[in-house]
Structures are given as structure tokens and as C-alpha cells.
Amino acid sequence: MKKVRVGVAGYGVIGQRLADGVSLQQDMELVGVADVAPTLSVRALREKGMPYNFYVAAPEGRPALEAAGIPISGSLEDLVQSVDVMLDATSAGVGAKNKELYAKYGKKGIFQGGEKNSVADVFFHGYANYEKGLGAQFLKLTSCNTTGLIRAVDCLDRAVGIEKVAITIIRRVADPGDYHRGLTNALQIDKAPSHQALDLMTIMPHVQATGILVHTPVTHGHIITVVATPKKSVTPKDVEEILDQHPRIRMVSIDEGFLGNASLFRYARDLGNPRGDMYEIACWRDSIVMSGNDIMFAINVPQESVVIPENMDAVRACMRMQEDRIEATETTNRYLGIGKWRNLK
Numbered sequence: 001m002k003k004v005r006v007g008v009a010g011y012g013v014i015g016q017r018l019a020d021g022v023s024l025q026q027d028m029e030l031v032g033v034a035d036v037a038p039t040l041s042v043r044a045l046r047e048k049g050m051p052y053n054f055y056v057a058a059p060e061g062r063p064a065l066e067a068a069g070i071p072i073s074g075s076l077e078d079l080v081q082s083v084d085v086m087l088d089a090t091s092a093g094v095g096a097k098n099k100e101l102y103a104k105y106g107k108k109g110i111f112q113g114g115e116k117n118s119v120a121d122v123f124f125h126g127y128a129n130y131e132k133g134l135g136a137q138f139l140k141l142t143s144c145n146t147t148g149l150i151r152a153v154d155c156l157d158r159a160v161g162i163e164k165v166a167i168t169i170i171r172r173v174a175d176p177g178d179y180h181r182g183l184t185n186a187l188q189i190d191k192a193p194s195h196q197a198l199d200l201m202t203i204m205p206h207v208q209a210t211g212i213l214v215h216t217p218v219t220h221g222h223i224i225t226v227v228a229t230p231k232k233s234v235t236p237k238d239v240e241e242i243l244d245q246h247p248r249i250r251m252v253s254i255d256e257g258f259l260g261n262a263s264l265f266r267y268a269r270d271l272g273n274p275r276g277d278m279y280e281i282a283c284w285r286d287s288i289v290m291s292g293n294d295i296m297f298a299i300n301v302p303q304e305s306v307v308i309p310e311n312m313d314a315v316r317a318c319m320r321m322q323e324d325r326i327e328a329t330e331t332t333n334r335y336l337g338i339g340k341w342r343n344l345k
């Protein structure tokens with residue numbers, strides 16, 4: 001079988017994880033990654049022995065890259081010409097400019113949450129609307145929080161029907177290693193409704209959604225509390241069993257020692273996952289409660305790695321590698337090694 005050729009633009013927090021994700025997909029080939037400067041991630045790539053070919057995305061960046069000893073395989077334009085699809089994980093807003101290059105060569109492009117929705121033909125989630133992505137030229141992935149949130153809401157919706165949801169997002173303010181938010185010790189509220197609730201309604205228009213977002217001075221994951229109104233009456237046990245069946249949701253409990261986001265991050269590091277990455281969201285069994293007929297629960301969203309599986313699904317959809325949502329997501333999951341914890345049950 002001919003492998004689908006994939007390039008990654010922007011080798012930052014998301015881009016380096018996308019590159020790792022693609023290289024694990026046995027039916028895809030990572031042609032290379034592109035960036036503009038010898039950032040720490042690019043320097044680390046060199047120190048690791050250049051497992052991925054590197055392309056320079058802006059000519060003015062070449063001298064600094066050469067001075068840092070980064071081997072350069074060509075320009076971003078060269079990379080685009082050699083691939084079937086580009087995964088664009090450049091800084092928010094840059095993807096819209098890169099799109100012109102992808103369009104020039106008739107290539108497909110997959111953009112991340114920081115771009116405007118207008119950048120793409122389809123706002124995409126591997127589980128909730130895989131079929132809409134089939135054969136599309138430009139897809140945009142949901143943001144990290146929305147990706148995790150939709151996994152849980154779509155899972156319940158398919159099982160019992162969900163009429164509406166209200167969410168509170170407790171949002172990590174920056175990624176580990178970031179300095180651009182300063183040394184903070186404060187909580188900050190965004191104007192409601194949160195974009196994640198609005199985005200959920202774009203992908204799942206039959207569910208009414210609203211929510212509030214609170215920025216918190218932590219870097220290892222967001223926690224979202226969800227209040228969902230089901231169409232059928234359910235018990236907390238039903239909800240636990242339904243969520244537990246989702247391949248990208250891991251059920252955890254406080255009694256096991258998962259006290260919060262930091263426990264999950266530490267556990268991923270104990271597992272030896274590169275950078276402490278987690279592809280799955282976690283839902284606390286002991287957070288599932290009823291408010292009248294509504295369900296309430298809390299999930300953990302590892303913001304740096306949660307969107308990687310859905311990006312792989314997006315490649316599968318736009319390249320029509322699988323026509324079926326379940327077949328596609330299962331192939332992604334198998335190659336990424338998601339769900340090892342289930343074998344221990």
C-alpha cells in the first residue's frame with residue numbers, strides 16, 4: 001500500500017508531537033518538518049540526530065539555522081511539493097498565510113485551533129464528524145479543550161442523546177517552559193460564553209452549549225467540569241460505563257491517587273511517555289454526580305498532546321484512507337498505542 005506523505009509546518013509544542021504521531025502511523029510517511037528559527041525544539045531535533053528532515057519556512061531564518069548547525073533539506077515550498085497533506089501547527093494566524101502555498105500546489109492542509117474557522121472548509125473532530133472531513137481540502141482541528149470536551153459529549157450523545165451542556169473550564173495558562181505569561185499567581189475569567197462551548201455547537205449543532213472559562217496559573221493540563229442534560233434518564237453508573245467504552249477516555253479515581261492534573265502528568269512520565277504526553281483525556285469516576293436529571297462530571301485535558309490523535313484522523317479523512325469513522329479512529333489508536341491500560345483490566 002502506498003503511504004500517505006505528510007509534512008508538518010511549525011515544530012513547536014504541537015508540531016513536534018504531530019511529527020512523532022505521524023511517524024508512528026504505519027500507513028503514513030513523515031516527509032519532514034518546517035520552522036523558521038533554531039528554537040529549542042529545533043535544536044533538540046538536531047541533538048537527537050535529526051530523526052526528521054528539516055525544511056526552512058522563511059529565507060531570512062536560514063543564516064541563524066545554519067549558524068546553529070541545523071541540516072536543512074530545503075524550503076517549506078519544497079516540502080509542500082513533496083507531500084500529499086500538510087499538518088500546519090505554526091503560531092496562530094500563520095496557517096492562513098501558509099494556506100496560499102498549499103492551495104498553489106493543490107495540496108491538502110490541516111490547521112490547528114488557533115486559526116480562524118474561515119481557514120478551512122470543515123471544522124473537524126475525529127469522533128464527532130469524521131464523515132464531513134472525507135475528501136475535504138482544508139480541515140481545522142478543534143482546540144485542546146474542545147477536542148477533549150467533544151470526545152466526552154459525543155460519546156454520551158451517541159449512547160443516550162444529549163440536549164444541552166454547560167461547562168466550566170479551569171484552563172492552564174501556558175505550556176511547561178513558557179515565559180510569555182510571566183510568573184503568575186492569579187485566576188482570570190473570560191467573557192462568557194467560552195469559545196469551546198460555541199465550537200462544540202458548530203460541530204454538534206443539535207446540542208445547546210454554554211460555558212465559562214477560568215485561566216489558572218498552572219501548565220500541566222486543563223480540567224473541565226461538564227453539566228449535561230441527557231434525553232434518556234441515566235444513573236452515574238451508566239455514565240461511567242458509557243465513557244469507559246470510549247477508546248480515548250481513561251477512567252480514573254481519586255482513591256487510586258489521581259488527585260488532579262499533576263497526578264496524571266506524573267503518571268504519564270512514570271509510564272515513560274515522551275515528554276509526559278497523554279493522548280487520552282481522563283474522567284474521574286468519583287466526579288460523576290446527578291443534578292436532578294442532569295449529569296455532572298470532570299475531565300482532565302492534557303493540552304499539549306490531546307489533539308494529536310484527531311489530527312491523524314483528519315489526515316485519514318481528507319485523504320479518504322478510511323471511509324468509516326470507527327475504522328479510521330481505531331487505526332489511529334492502534335498505531336499510537338492508545339488504550340494499553342485496558343489490557344490490565
Ligand SMILES: NC(=O)c1ccc[n+]([C@@H]2O[C@H](COP(=O)([O-])OP(=O)(O)OC[C@H]3O[C@@H](n4cnc5c(N)ncnc54)[C@H](O)[C@@H]3O)[C@@H](O)[C@H]2O)c1
Pocket residue numbers: 009010011012013014015034035036037039057058089090091092093094112113114115142143144175303304307
Ligand atoms: N500549545 C497547546 O497546548 C495547543 C493545544 C492545541 C492546539 N494548539 C494550537 O496549535 C497551534 C500551534 O501552537 P503551539 O502551542 O504548538 O505553538 P508554538 O509557539 O509552540 O509553535 C509554533 C511554531 O511555529 C513556528 N513558526 C512561526 N511562523 C512560522 C512559519 N511561517 N512557518 C513555519 N513555522 C513557523 C514557530 O517558530 C514555532 O516553533 C496554534 O494554532 C495553537 O492554538 C496549541
